[in-house]
Amino acid sequence: MNLFQSVTSALDNSLAKDPTAVIFGEDVAFGGVFRCTVGLRDKYGKDRVFNTPLCEQGIVGFGIGIAVTGATAIAEIQFADYIFPAFDQIVNEAAKYRYRSGDLFNCGSLTIRSPWGCVGHGALYHSQSPEAFFAHCPGIKVVIPRSPFQAKGLLLSCIEDKNPCIFFEPKILYRAAAEEVPIEPYNIPLSQAEVIQEGSDVTLVAWGTQVHVIREVASMAKEKLGVSCEVIDLRTIIPWDVDTICKSVIKTGRLLISHEAPLTGGFASEISSTVQEECFLNLEAPISRVCGYDTPFPHIFEPFYIPDKWKCYDALRKMINY
Amino acid sequence: MAVAIAAARVWRLNRGLSQAALLLLRQPGARGLARSHPPRQQQQFSSLDDKPQFPGASAEFIDKLEFIQPNVISGIPIYRVMDRQGQIINPSEDPHLPKEKVLKLYKSMTLLNTMDRILYESQRQGRISFYMTNYGEEGTHVGSAAALDNTDLVFGQYREAGVLMYRDYPLELFMAQCYGNISDLGKGRQMPVHYGCKERHFVTISSPLATQIPQARGPGYGIMSIRVDGNDVFAVYNATKEARRRAVAENQPFLIEAMTYRIGHHSTSDDSSAYRSVDEVNYWDKQDHPISRLRHYLLSQGWWDEEQEKAWRKQSRRKVMEAFEQAERKPKPNPNLLFSDVYQEMPAQLRKQQESLARHLQTYGEHYPLDHFDK
Numbered sequence: 001m002n003l004f005q006s007v008t009s010a011l012d013n014s015l016a017k018d019p020t021a022v023i024f025g026e027d028v029a030f031g032g033v034f035r036c037t038v039g040l041r042d043k044y045g046k047d048r049v050f051n052t053p054l055c056e057q058g059i060v061g062f063g064i065g066i067a068v069t070g071a072t073a074i075a076e077i078q079f080a081d082y083i084f085p086a087f088d089q090i091v092n093e094a095a096k097y098r099y100r101s102g103d104l105f106n107c108g109s110l111t112i113r114s115p116w117g118c119v120g121h122g123a124l125y126h127s128q129s130p131e132a133f134f135a136h137c138p139g140i141k142v143v144i145p146r147s148p149f150q151a152k153g154l155l156l157s158c159i160e161d162k163n164p165c166i167f168f169e170p171k172i173l174y175r176a177a178a179e180e181v182p183i184e185p186y187n188i189p190l191s192q193a194e195v196i197q198e199g200s201d202v203t204l205v206a207w208g209t210q211v212h213v214i215r216e217v218a219s220m221a222k223e224k225l226g227v228s229c230e231v232i233d234l235r236t237i238i239p240w241d242v243d244t245i246c247k248s249v250i251k252t253g254r255l256l257i258s259h260e261a262p263l264t265g266g267f268a269s270e271i272s273s274t275v276q277e278e279c280f281l282n283l284e285a286p287i288s289r290v291c292g293y294d295t296p297f298p299h300i301f302e303p304f305y306i307p308d309k310w311k312c313y314d315a316l317r318k319m320i321n322y
Numbered sequence: 323m324a325v326a327i328a329a330a331r332v333w334r335l336n337r338g339l340s341q342a343a344l345l346l347l348r349q350p351g352a353r354g355l356a357r358s359h360p361p362r363q364q365q366q367f368s369s370l371d372d373k374p375q376f377p378g379a380s381a382e383f384i385d386k387l388e389f390i391q392p393n394v395i396s397g398i399p400i401y402r403v404m405d406r407q408g409q410i411i412n413p414s415e416d417p418h419l420p421k422e423k424v425l426k427l428y429k430s431m432t433l434l435n436t437m438d439r440i441l442y443e444s445q446r447q448g449r450i451s452f453y454m455t456n457y458g459e460e461g462t463h464v465g466s467a468a469a470l471d472n473t474d475l476v477f478g479q480y481r482e483a484g485v486l487m488y489r490d491y492p493l494e495l496f497m498a499q500c501y502g503n504i505s506d507l508g509k510g511r512q513m514p515v516h517y518g519c520k521e522r523h524f525v526t527i528s529s530p531l532a533t534q535i536p537q538a539r540g541p542g543y544g545i546m547s548i549r550v551d552g553n554d555v556f557a558v559y560n561a562t563k564e565a566r567r568r569a570v571a572e573n574q575p576f577l578i579e580a581m582t583y584r585i586g587h588h589s590t591s592d593d594s595s596a597y598r599s600v601d602e603v604n605y606w607d608k609q610d611h612p613i614s615r616l617r618h619y620l621l622s623q624g625w626w627d628e629e630q631e632k633a634w635r636k637q638s639r640r641k642v643m644e645a646f647e648q649a650e651r652k653p654k655p656n657p658n659l660l661f662s663d664v665y666q667e668m669p670a671q672l673r674k675q676q677e678s679l680a681r682h683l684q685t686y687g688e689h690y691p692l693d694h695f696d697k
Contacts, residue, residue: 030597054531082530121451123513125529264671293661293675299451300502300510301660303690304679310686 001181004174006148007036007113010155011074013185015044018072020109021159023049025059025076033078034115034174060086060112064094067107067164074159077114080168081125086112087133094164095139108162113155116144116168117209118260118306123299126171129208129261129292131237134166135270141165141190142237146211147173148181153188154235161190170208193241195248199230202254202316205245205271207234210258210307217312224313227320237267245271246278253284254319258307263291285322288315400581401561402551406610408618410556417556417563419468421625427468427555428620429634430488431460431613436638437493438586440646441500441514445590449650450500454515456483458553458585461612464488465558466580470566477525480515481584489522493641497649504652504696509659540577552582553612556619583610656696657683 001009014021023037029051031038041049052059056077063075077083083090090112098106118127134142141163145151151169158165196211197218204214211233218229230248234240249255255275257268268289275287290307298305374381403415410416419427438455445453456463463484470476476485483496494505499517502510508518508526518526540547548565550557558580565576583606587594594603620626661676662668668676683690 027597033591084530121513123511123516123529126513263675293679294669294672295661295664296511298511298660299513300654301657304657304660304683308689310689311682314682314686 001148001152002175002178003145003148003151003169004034004036005178006152006181007155007169008038008040009181009183010152010159010185011037011040012043013156014072014074014159015040015048017185018159020070021048021072021074022066023074023076024052024062026052026054026078028076032076034169034171036113036169036174037076056082056085057089060089060094063110063112064089064097064107064164067110068097068105070109072109072159073107073111075110075112077112079126079128079171080114080116080130081128083112083114083130090134090140090164090166091137095137097139097164099139106162107164110164111155111158111161111167112165113167113169115171115174117170117172118297118302119172120302121299122171122297123302124296127260127297127302129168129259131168131207131259132261132265132267135238135267137238139164141239142168143190143235144168144170144208144237145235146170146208146233147177148179150188150233150235152181153186154190156185157187157190160187165190168208172209188235191236191239191241193235193244194233195230195244196233197229197231199228199252201228201252202256202319203230203232203245203248203252204312204316205232205234205255205257206259207237210260213307213309214256214258214312217309217316220309220313221316225317225320227316229316234271240271242274242278246275249275249279250282253282254288255283256288256290256312256316256319258290258312260292260306262294263289264294266291285319288319290315398547398549398579400549400551401557402554403556403560404554404615404619406615408615408620408622410619415556415560417560419556419559421623423468424616424620424623425625426488427464428613428616428626429638430464430467430484431555431616432634433493433638433642434460434463434484434487435613436635437487437496437642440639440642441497442586442590444500444646445514450514452514452590453500454480454589455586456481458583458606458611460484461555461616462552462558462580462582465552465555465612466562466578468555469559469562473523474566475523475525478527479531480527480529482527483515483517486517486519486522486524489519489524491517491519491522491524493645494648495519497645498652501649501652502654503649504655505649506655509663510655511659540579543577545575545577547577547579549579549581552580553610553615555612555616582612585611654695 011023015023023040027033028037029041029049037049052062059075059077063073067073077086094107094110098108117129131142131144134140141158141161143154143158143165145154155167158167197215199218202221204218206214215231218231221227221229230252232245232248257271259266259268261267268291272287272289276283290312292305292307374383403410405411434456438457441450441453442455444450459481463482467485467488472489478485495507496517498505499508500514508516513529516527516529518524548561550561552558561578565578569576585603585607617626657679658676661672664672683692
């Protein structure tokens, strides 16, 4: 399956085993603008897979409401760039529901899915990676998969998790490579980073699409510099797996973090700050962040904007030579 | 107590202050304490009438249980001037626009249509990354643009290019924005069709939609409203002209709901046959199209004929193709323009990032499409 198919499969599994599960959002009924919900309305009926008006605040607000009653609410925001009208609902309502009620009430059965990240020509409003805005909000979980197999397992975990979750799907990967994905449900745990390649000299950390970039950078480093990289996919942005990252940095002494989102206030800054607190004496070089620039995401300039393999390779080289 | 109530009347306090609160305001010197901005309807507080006393409400009580049906709202009639064959229905509503103006309306719509066809095709060929056509909605664009002053500021959504076309935005600049080339006023930063033009008072388009929708119908917001046939250029014109006149004269907003139909797909990323019938689309294309209706009017006035139609089609296609070929040949803007205009002044941190890209390109430039960009 490719990534959009693995998402459909996860949603299919959810609606099959959980009679309270419903899927809603703009254009989900006919199958969705990225085909993630194809066939589900026919299979499960119009009461379980339905369109909403064009109103992100309403989509999330409604989702919170039904989650509070105990139903499994799977909301779709058509592009992560459009999640901001729902920001108040997410931050002030969903994230705080359990805490403010003294655990009398919660909307843990809410999951929000949204296409995320650059796509080649998306420009300002079809390319954003807004995870950093939500990382600053205790009470929600933010999860980003790198592949079809990861997507299904992580999405199922989000849906079943007892806390409201945001699941960002890298849109550029929707139709990219396919891989073997089980038809039956399975879970990949949240808040666990994955070491996808072991190494000894440098730790490379990324999530979503960027994992593939750093994996390639690891090959380049091996080939051109004889450097051995440990490549880690963070997978859950919050609550994040501090232990796996720190364990790796204690081993390698060098850390490079990379994301498409702008540098300032991006999630790499949180990782960097924590790692220097925990692993200060293990560090051989300053922690490197290779990120998007502090500008809106440009259209024609995208090839210059993104933290591509050359920028990551160059930063790695400088760290090795520090 | 009597003093307090009298004082309240003088100061026009009508924010629902309780009697007890009023008692505190005995002294005229306390005037500033609870002053509020009076709403449009001012009511003096009085507990004597058996009318609702809710501040700002002007309704009566009713003792019959009745829900208001939303259908009442969707029954608002649709104003039109021409029938579907372009004939004026009620002569007193004919705006009697001069020939040149009507021809300008017609040519703006048809030139836009021609440009749409060519640019949609160019996306299919991979020449531009994305496009959105205006098929079916052209009447709403030009009818409203024609009724406004050229200096009126227009905030468009992404399917309103006809306003720019009517305001003589050159083909070269439409193309430049779609190609993101060096002539683009937007400096190559946005996806195609996100036009903007300061001199033509058209604020640059942005993608997000829900931030811009009126969340309720006009009457729900207490706004003067009208519904018009958006495929009837004269109806749109008349409504916009009158709304503008009154908005300026009366200092209040007016909502015009121009009913129309989007004939094309949402964008080059959409195949609308997945969610609507081809028959429905064909109906609008063939039976109720703003361009056809205006053409019938032009023909019946003797202001247009088949020969002129043929010649104009040829000419407009040629103009579009020329602009298109030129746009394609131009380079993209210098990558330094990635960094400007985030703020009015460039922050030091951002300048450092700009410099680091420049250094990076010196070493790794071969891996970037620098040949297509301005040096």
